[in-house]
Amino acid sequence: MAFETPKINYSGKIREVKLGKSKNVSVGGESAYPLYLFEGENPNPPKIAMEVFDLPPEEWADAAIAPFKDVAGDPVAWAKLNVEQHGADMIALYLVSADPNDKNMDAAQAAETAKKVAQAVDVPVIVYGTGSEEKDAEVLAKVAEACEGLNVIIGPVQEAGHKKIGAPCIGYKHAVAANTPIDVNLAKQLNILLGNLGVNADNIIIDPTTGGLGYGIEYTYSVIERIRMAALTQQDAQLQQPIISVLGREVWKCKEAKMGAEDEKYGDPAKRGILMEAVSAVSMIISGADIVVLRHPETVKLIKQYLKAFFN
Amino acid sequence: MALTGIEIFKQLPKTNCKDCGFPTCLAFAMNLAAGKGELADCPHVSDAAKETLSAASAPPIRPVKIGAGDYVVTVGGETVEFRHEKTFVNPTPIAVMVTTDMSDADVEAKIKMLDTLVFDRVGLKLKPEMVAVKDIGGDAAKFSALVSKILSIKACPLILVSASADSLKAGAEACGDNKPLIHAATAENAEAVAAIAKEKGCPVVAKADSLDALARLTEKLSAAGLKDIVLDTGATDIKKAFEEQIIIRRAALRKLFRPLGFPTITFPCEMFDDPMMETLAAATMIAKYSGIVVLSDLKGETVFPLLLQRMNIFTDPQRPMATEQGIYPIGNPDENSPVLITPNFSLTYFIVAGEIEASRVPSWLLIIDSEGLSVLTAWAAGKFVADAIAPFVKKSGIEDKIKHRKIVIPGYAAQISGELEEELAGWEIQIGPREASHLSAFLKNWSAA
Numbered sequence: 180m181a182f183e184t185p186k187i188n189y190s191g192k193i194r195e196v197k198l199g200k201s202k203n204v205s206v207g208g209e210s211a212y213p214l215y216l217f218e219g220e221n222p223n224p225p226k227i228a229m230e231v232f233d234l235p236p237e238e239w240a241d242a243a244i245a246p247f248k249d250v251a252g253d254p255v256a257w258a259k260l261n262v263e264q265h266g267a268d269m270i271a272l273y274l275v276s277a278d279p280n281d282k283n284m285d286a287a288q289a290a291e292t293a294k295k296v297a298q299a300v301d302v303p304v305i306v307y308g309t310g311s312e313e314k315d316a317e318v319l320a321k322v323a324e325a326c327e328g329l330n331v332i333i334g335p336v337q338e339a340g341h342k343k344i345g346a347p348c349i350g351y352k353h354a355v356a357a358n359t360p361i362d363v364n365l366a367k368q369l370n371i372l373l374g375n376l377g378v379n380a381d382n383i384i385i386d387p388t389t390g391g392l393g394y395g396i397e398y399t400y401s402v403i404e405r406i407r408m409a410a411l412t413q414q415d416a417q418l419q420q421p422i423i424s425v426l427g428r429e430v431w432k433c434k435e436a437k438m439g440a441e442d443e444k445y446g447d448p449a450k451r452g453i454l455m456e457a458v459s460a461v462s463m464i465i466s467g468a469d470i471v472v473l474r475h476p477e478t479v480k481l482i483k484q485y486l487k488a489f490f491n
Numbered sequence: 492m493a494l495t496g497i498e499i500f501k502q503l504p505k506t507n508c509k510d511c512g513f514p515t516c517l518a519f520a521m522n523l524a525a526g527k528g529e530l531a532d533c534p535h536v537s538d539a540a541k542e543t544l545s546a547a548s549a550p551p552i553r554p555v556k557i558g559a560g561d562y563v564v565t566v567g568g569e570t571v572e573f574r575h576e577k578t579f580v581n582p583t584p585i586a587v588m589v590t591t592d593m594s595d596a597d598v599e600a601k602i603k604m605l606d607t608l609v610f611d612r613v614g615l616k617l618k619p620e621m622v623a624v625k626d627i628g629g630d631a632a633k634f635s636a637l638v639s640k641i642l643s644i645k646a647c648p649l650i651l652v653s654a655s656a657d658s659l660k661a662g663a664e665a666c667g668d669n670k671p672l673i674h675a676a677t678a679e680n681a682e683a684v685a686a687i688a689k690e691k692g693c694p695v696v697a698k699a700d701s702l703d704a705l706a707r708l709t710e711k712l713s714a715a716g717l718k719d720i721v722l723d724t725g726a727t728d729i730k731k732a733f734e735e736q737i738i739i740r741r742a743a744l745r746k747l748f749r750p751l752g753f754p755t756i757t758f759p760c761e762m763f764d765d766p767m768m769e770t771l772a773a774a775t776m777i778a779k780y781s782g783i784v785v786l787s788d789l790k791g792e793t794v795f796p797l798l799l800q801r802m803n804i805f806t807d808p809q810r811p812m813a814t815e816q817g818i819y820p821i822g823n824p825d826e827n828s829p830v831l832i833t834p835n836f837s838l839t840y841f842i843v844a845g846e847i848e849a850s851r852v853p854s855w856l857l858i859i860d861s862e863g864l865s866v867l868t869a870w871a872a873g874k875f876v877a878d879a880i881a882p883f884v885k886k887s888g889i890e891d892k893i894k895h896r897k898i899v900i901p902g903y904a905a906q907i908s909g910e911l912e913e914e915l916a917g918w919e920i921q922i923g924p925r926e927a928s929h930l931s932a933f934l935k936n937w938s939a940a
Contacts (some may be wrong), residue, residue: 182706184738185745217734238849280924280932310928393612393799394841397806400778401575408573434848435795444607446791454767458774458796462804465778485771488729 187212189219191414193407193469194380196421198354199303200329204268206384206469207421212407213467214489224490225464227479228269228305228472229261230427233276233292240437242449246476254292255299262300265476266483271305271425272296277318278309286314290321297329305332305356305423305472316343323347332356334386334423338369345376356423358386361398363405363418370417384470385422391429392459399424400466407467424463427474430456449477457481494544496524502540503533510534525570552743552752554581555694555719555782557621558648559669564620566721566782567754572740578807581754583777585797586621586650586785588760589641591633598637602644604789610798617798623674623785624662626653635661642669650674650696650756650785656683663691672696672783674756675723678708685715694719696756702738706750713750721782722755729762729772736780754782766793777801812837813863818887819844822853827939829854830889831899831923831930832880834861834869842927850931855892859883866903877907881914895939899923 195208206226211219235251236244246265250257254272261267272293276284297304306322308315319333324347334356336344341357348355357373359365366385373383387403390396403422409415430436436452438445445451456478460471464486473479500520511532513519522528523544530536530544554568564584571577587605589598602622610617622641626634634653641649642665649671651662659673670691675698676684688695697712697720699705709720722739726732739755742748759772770793773784777800786793806812814835821844833843835858847854859880861869869875884890884898896918900908902925912920924933 182703182742182748182750183746185741187741214733215737216730217738238851280929310926390838391841391845392796393803394845395803395838396800397574397803397808398838400804401573401808404573405575432845432849434845435799444610444791445795446793448792450767451792451795454770454792454796455799457767457771458800461771461774462778462800465775481767481771484768489733491730 187218187412189411191411191416191419193410193421194419195223196354196381196384198269198330198332199301200297201301202330203301204303210411212411213465216489221490223469224486225468226268226470227266227482228271228423228470229265229267229476229479230472230474231257231261231270231272231296233272233274233289234282238437240431240448240452241439242452243431243474255295258296258300258304261476262302265479267302267479269303269305269470270296270300271307271472273307273428274318274322275309277314279311279314283314286318286321289318290325293322293331294325294329297326297331303332304329305334307334307356307425310335310337312337312340316340319344320347323351323353326353327351330354332384334358334384336369336373338365338372341369341372342376345373345378348382349377354382354384356384356386357420358388361388361390361402363402363409366402366406367415367417370420374417380420383420385418385420386425387422389424389426389429389463391433392455392462393435394429394433396459396462400462403463403466403468421469422467423470423472424460424468425472426459426463427456427472427478430459431474453477453481457485461485494524496521499523499544502536502544504535504537506535508535527568549749549752551747552740552754553718553720555721555754557650557670557672557694560646562646562648562669564648569740569754569780570744572744574804575808578809579805581782582801582805583781584621584648584783585619585773585789585794585801586623586783587619587789588623588625588785588787589637590625590627591630591637592627595640598640599644601789602641605645605647608789608791608794610795612802615802617802619786619789619794619798621648621650621783623650623652626651626655626658626662629653629655629658631655631658631661634658635665638662638665638671642666648672650783654680656680656687659684660687663687663693670694672721672756674698676708676712678704681708681711682715685712685717688717689715694721696721696723697753698723698725700725702735702751706748709750709753720753722751722753723757724755726757727761729775732757732762732772733775733779736776740780755780756783756785757781758785760785760787766790769793770797773797774800778804810863813860814840814858816858816860816883818889818892819856819858820853821847821856822851824853824855826892826894828852828893829899829934829937829939830857830893830897831855832857832859832884833901834859834864834866834875836861836863836865836869839865843930846927846930847934850934852931852934852937854934855889857884857887857889857898866901870904870907875904875907877910877914880907880911884915884918897921897939899933899937901925
């Protein structure tokens with residue numbers, strides 16, 4: 180019985196989205212499942228966005244804060260360090276200062292920080308609000324205005340506030356990270372709503388919400404696989420967008436990533452946290468993420484080497 | 492292509508004798524159609540029926556058992572390419588490589604890690620489970636001595652790796668009833684290795700470096716009467732291994748291509764020298780279809796993330812994961828610590844418990860059985876409402892653990908607070924944040940007074 184490789188009938192393609200102020204970074208464009216390079220195009224290897232926070236982080240694992248102790252509190256320096264020293268393809272800036280459940284600082288100031296960071300680096304910058312519907316509507320609208328001409332990616336744009344944030348993104352020409360709670364249909368619906376509002380499909384990235392390793396990452400894994408399946412084999416045009424997995428924050432929040440060396444069986448604390456992040460990143464890339472948001476420079480190194488093994 | 496349950500049923504005796512272990516012939520037929528069990532479990536099926544059915548009724552990827560008694564792992568038996576299509580069933584066993592040129596102390600240290608690296612996780616025990624024993628230099632006596640030594644430290648399923656049929660035979664003999672996986676039959680030694688596997692009743696690895704050659708080899712082994720086969724393409728390049736795993740799974744499931752309808756084994760330990768990159772190769776192989784992965788070493792920092800990933804990938808997506816009802820103390824709470832309640836959807840539990848932990852405010856978390864539904868769906872289904880919550884809180888025993896009488900309910904369930912206040916006499920109902928991520932700020936401002 181001669182052996183013949185069974186083929187998949189790919190009928191769709193992921194939209195290629197160009198990001199950054201000079202539109203010099205492309206994501207998406209796949210015509211086959213992720214890393215299935217033997218049967219289709221994955222023209223743009225997944226990109227690594229590195230986290231930057233606009234306030235000095237509190238309660239981070241020692242291993243996670245160590246590489247950034249000189250730049251914590253200076254988001255511009257932090258962003259530059261990530262790009263110049265650690266090879267970040269993109270920057271994911273979290274405007275945590277504006278969190279209404281925490282410091283609740285001024286929206287204009289947060290927007291100013293976003294502008295400075297976006298001006299300071301050449302790579303695309305993702306600007307994330309706090310997930311609070313009311314405050315994000317205020318903060319992210321200001322970010323859109325302040326960053327005019329810098330073509331940032333603004334998120335999370337959720338269904339509830341999609342008009343208030345989506346409209347300024349159209350006006351000031353930014354991309355959006357369309358965020359839904361781990362559900363294929365909701366992801367599709369939000370893309371339709373954004374389309375109705377007038378957001379061009381060339382400016383939409385899907386953020387399907389990422390669960391932590393051991394804390395629900397499998398839901399994200401399957402939702403991303405299902406989005407890709409619908410996009411590539413069922414011609415579902417609304418789901419043919421690149422996908423971002425915001426995982427660094429989730430992984431490093433887990434207790435096992437923060438634990439020290441007190442329990443021997445969990446091994447070296449720094450390597451454990453890094454590998455929890457790297458194993459999560461690999462899982463997300465295999466399921467179909469085009470952008471992974473990472474925290475630790477060592478994780479970034481590992482994932483770069485990993486991607487090189489596929490895209491050499 | 493696969494037969495339906497009804498097509499199989501038509502060929503059965505229809506006596507409902509239960510000798511197969513199923514209550515009816517139809518139940519047995521449905522099970523066969525789902526790729527579980529074997530036609531041979533029915534002692535009364537006619538030869539003619541056997542012939543028609545055996546080819547079609549076998550599972551597309553054969554489940555293979557390795558080990559004996561309490562120490563058995565099952566690999567293979569998968570029926571889908573993507574976990575959401577049904578579920579992945581047999582979590583990829585993790586094996587550690589031990590070789591005949593290692594010192595006794597090294598061997599002992601590696602084997603002992605199988606007992607050390609056991610992690611409890613919501614009712615599951617996560618652990619690596621196997622040892623791959625590799626013969627360096629083809630010394631049969633040395634090889635069987637090492638096998639005996641390993642089994643004297645830890646009874647566990649073994650993989651015997653040698654190019655020499657003599658070593659494999661000596662090793663299998665040293666295993667006694669503990670049926671090891673024999674690695675490997677190749678085009679060169681197929682007859683000799685097949686004879687050992689047959690004599691000892693052991694599963695055997697077929698190893699060839701192209702899928703074509705592999706298919707030819709398994710046909711040869713099958714013809715020799717072997718059923719329990721595991722596939723090894725010998726790939727040491729992750730990109731090649733990834734591609735082969737996908738094609739093998741696809742051929743077995745979409746084409747019912749029997750010569751590749753077996754579980755696989757991969758060796759991340761041979762893909763990268765760096766243990767961290769090796770871990771990422773193993774994560775890739777766990778997600779994409781390797782039946783077994785072999786690592787060079789077992790360390791907490793490498794194995795723990797893999798065990799979490801494996802647990803997640805092999806979780807059944809058809810069943811809402813539910814956490815057991817009860818009181819969960821987080822961070823040594825005392826009589827003045829806050830009390831929170833939420834339904835028992837595991838993801839809800841994980842996220843809420845994680846956020847409480849991150850807040851560093853010791854708390855009591857009450858989990859009520861809502862049949863695995865999340866807050867809003869449990870509320871809508873009448874599982875997370877005042878007349879379910881009140882009796883649970885009273886019976887739970889939480890009143891003996893705390894001095895105050897305040898309970899925090901999820902923000903999304905705010906509408907039940909009035910009714911709950913009536914049902915739960917003497918308690919103050921507090922409405923928590925809608926999103927778990929805001930729990931930290933909420934708890935930091937909470938006070939018992």
